[in-house]
Amino acid sequence: MTASHDIERARFAQLNEIANQEIAAGHIAGAVVLVGHKGKIVYREAFGQKSTRPHPEAMTTDTLFDLASVTKVVATSTAIMQLVERGQLKLDDAAARYWPAFGQNGKEAITLRQLMTHTSGLRAEVNGKGRWSDYQGAMQAILADKPLSTAGTTFRYSDVNFIVLGEIVRRVSGLPLEDYCAKNIFTPLGLKDTTFKPEPRLRPRVAPSDLRWGEVQDPTAYRMGGVAGNAGLFSTADDLAVFAQMLLNGGLQNGRRILSADSVTALSNPHGISGQSTLRGLGWDIRSPYSKDHTSSFPLGSFGHTGYTGTSLWIEPKSQTFLIILTSRLHPDGKGNARPLRAKAAAMVASALPMGPAADSITQTGADAAPIMPGSGQADNVDSVRTGMETLKTAGFAPLQGKNVGVITNHTGIGADGRSTIDLLRQAPGLKLRAIFSPEHGLGGKLDEKIASGQDPVTGLPIYSLYGNDKKPTTTMLAGLDALVYDIQDIGARFYTYITTMAYAMEAAAAAGLDFYVLDRPNPINATIVQGPVMDESLKSFTGYFPLPVRYGMTVGELAQLFNHEYRIGAKLQVMPMQGYRRDSWLDETGLAWIDPSPNIRSLTEAILYPGVALVEAANLSVGRGTDTPFEIVGAPWISGYRLADYLNQRQIPGVSFTPTTFQPQSDRYRRQRCEGVRLQLTDRDTFDAPRLGLELTIALQHLYPDSFELDRTRSMFGSRAVLESIKQGKSPEEIQRGWQSRLDEFLKIRAKYLIY
Known part of the structure; x- marks a missing residue:
């Protein structure tokens, strides 16, 4: 990656002022700040001093820093996901499968996923009650320890989790963690200066962590010999930029595949924590007490990690942006504070490169924070989303020119001006609206019964019910049509019948050779959260068309693409996408009005x-x-x-x-x-x-x-028959939920292929 002048340097001039103010305030001695955007480095500067003792040295952009806990995500999480891809690990397996001795003292059920999301129940640090030294001493102390809480019940940030993961990398790959990472991550990426235990030739460029020069500051990693799954990695801003860009590229960098796109998605997929507002990815922080410096400005969907020494990396996929801040805040007296620089720099970058509403402006965290609920009005600054109907209107209805059209819609199909989709299509130039099709609850969305076909008293057009004797358009209904247009507000749950109606209509359109257009609308319960058991295909019905989880985290346009390709429907499908939509938005954050989608969903x-x-x-x-x-x-x-x-x-x-x-x-x-x-x-x-x-x-x-x-x-x-059987067997909710996770992970891989936003 090379520096770019495509974005005027003046847009980031305030970063210089912010960094220099923090140095003048005595919070840090120096810093390197780097911003990447859309595949280019748009800002890179060094400030202040690399060291003040025993003699002053100026900070340079190629300074190496002790990354501290950023090691967890750059090295350990990446290594684990590579081994998962190769079939050598499974995230929902017990860690004891790969390290049998680990299963003693109440740790037998702890999974790799729980270690990666800090929900294992293990203590934060290696138990210091027993005197231990070196790597093996740490391993023995971990084996002898007991969890502080039941796995899967609470979030507790823990270095032990990642020390265990580092040991599992060693056991499964046959290579010490530092050798594995050098061979499979750092060298393939072309990282020049990323390493555990920097060689003597690099030490003149290393910023001292406290008063130590080129040795890891973390006490546990230091006692273990300088290499651990939780800390010990040294790197530069430029190397971290390459790593961050690899993630934004879906795991690919300079023609080398480091991770699969599915693995990258899995790393940043949020995991909710029981009873708490914390959200973690696999190693990565999404929203927690440690992320507030960034999530006060960066939006939901962003992720990153911070390090105790004053390092941080934060990534925002939607805008293709990352922010790297490297300081050595503990030098020289251990009293520095990098948090003000992080918070101010994140706010400045978010304002220079608009990303949408800040995560913490949507949902606050912390014991004294009031939960932000639907309709709270706290996201009023969000610009209104333009639905697929507006996209079609902006295009002058060009895709439908010269066509005889049938529309599948109900009362939720309205344009930004309040006119119905029926009226908009009827009055659109160059096309002829010939038929209306209605789903369950009828055209007005008020009925809770089977519905007969009829005639629209306003337009005189036939209204064909798809929730009566027929649930799929018949050949007679489609006679004379060239295209079907679907515009209905979905609800985001597998068993809501509107999406089955869409799929059945796609099948009928494919059989008749008709074009099929989906006018996309938001998933009202947001399109990032994916939860619940995946349906057994043998239980397919009108309330379950495809093996989806209960919450599938997709828009209806994305679902249409999935149905069409995965079931080989063969529809001539075109999705008219939304404009300005963020998939992590709830409906009340889109600027669109709430309309009851059915009689019994009223808010x-x-x-x-x-x-x-x-x-x-x-x-x-x-x-x-x-x-x-x-x-x-x-x-x-x-x-x-x-x-x-x-x-x-x-x-x-x-x-x-x-x-x-x-x-x-x-x-x-x-x-x-x-x-x-x-x-x-x-x-x-x-x-x-x-x-x-x-x-x-x-x-x-x-x-x-x-x-x-x-x-x-x-x-x-x-x-799911398996879920029902597990309930009958008296299994706990936690155990049953773990049981459905593997199929959920498989669905996430399928889902990733069809995401538009």
Whole structure:
């Protein structure tokens, strides 16, 4: 990578001022700051002094720094993912499979994924009660130690996690960590100065960590001989820029494949932590107490890591930007502070290269932070998203010119000016709207019954119901048409029938030789979170067209591409994409108005709860249909609300709490009968795991009411025979969730091929 002048240097002039102010304030002696953007280095500067003792030396851009914990992601996480790609490791295997002695003293169930996401339950540092020295001494101390908490129940940032991972790299590859990384990561990338234990020739360019020169500052890594999975790596800003660009390139750099695109996606895919608002990738930080300097300015979807010595690397994939800040804040007296420089530089870069709303402006973290809920108005600065309909309008409806068109839509299909998709197509020049097709709930979205076909009283056009005797357009319905246009607001859950209607219509269009256009719209519950069991293909139905997880994290246009290619439908598909859409946005952050997509989803809160609560709906329960708050309450005449609420609250399910309630549905199941149950309060939508909620509800009801709860009827919604069998066997929610993770990982690989945004 070479420096670029495509972006005026003046845009980053404030970084000079910020760095010099921090040096003048005594927070740091010097720094190197580098910004990469769209494949080029757009800013690189050195400031202040590399060292002040025993004599002053000026900082230079090629200075090597002790990266401290940035080692975890540059070296160890990358090595682990390479070994996963080669089939030598599986993330959801117990670490003891690869290091059998590790399984003693209560550590037998800890998985590689839990080590990488700091949810293993291990202590933060190697237990210092026993006197140990050298590498093997550290290993023995780890083997003798016990977890502080049950794996998978809490986030605790831990150097031990990555020391264990480094040892597993050694055991599986047959190479010490430093040799493995040099051979498989640093040399293939062409990194010139990235190494553990810098050679004497490099030491004149090394910034002292404290008063040590060229030796790792981290006490544990130092005692282990200078190399550990948690710390010990030295590097320069230029080398880190190459590494960051490799990630932005989907694992490819200068023609060399370091990681697969799927691995890069997996590294930065957020993992919610039980009972906390922390989000971690595989090694990488996404949102935690350690990330606030960056997430106060950089948006959700960005990720990075910081180091104790004053180093940091933060990456923003959407804008193709990364920020590298290297300081040696502990030199000379151990009292420096790199955080103000990080926060100010991140804010400046985010303003110079607009990236969207800052993560912390959308969802705050910390014990004293109020959760930001749907409709809070705290994301009002977000520009409105332009839907696929607006893209089509901007193109003057050119793709449809000369065509006879049928439209599959309902009340959610509206343009930015409030006009319906039907009206917009009917009045568009150069095309003829010939037929209207409606999904479940009808054209107005109000009906909860089978619907007959009819005629639109306004346009006189036929309205063909796809939720009556026919669920797929027939040859008669398609007669005389050249193209079908689909414009319906999706909900983001596997068992919502609108996406099956789209797929069936694509099949019919392919058979008839028609063009098929999808006017894309946002996933209202955001398109980054992917959760829940993947459906067994043998359970395919109108409420489960494809083996999707419960929350698939895709837009309807992306789903159309997936269906078309994975099932070889052969539709002549064209997706009209949105403009200004960020896939990590909830609907209330898009600037688009909420429209009830169906009679019983009346708010964004209910849409978020729906993929969890609906998992138990097929059983003998009321989920609030026939009340004012469907999917915010769950109950039945045979339930004690206080007993169920107490059980569920003790489970500390992330992002949701429960209060006892009574209600009387006016329609649907238990009509006009008194029900007791729980009211759900969504407290943090970013950490909320809807399928986990559904699993916890199911297990609670099976445990408390085994003679009343009809467990077998939940199979169609979970979509997994294995999950149902695990519940019957009495397995814990954590164990069942771990069980579905491998299929979820496989889905993520498929999904990655079809993402547009």
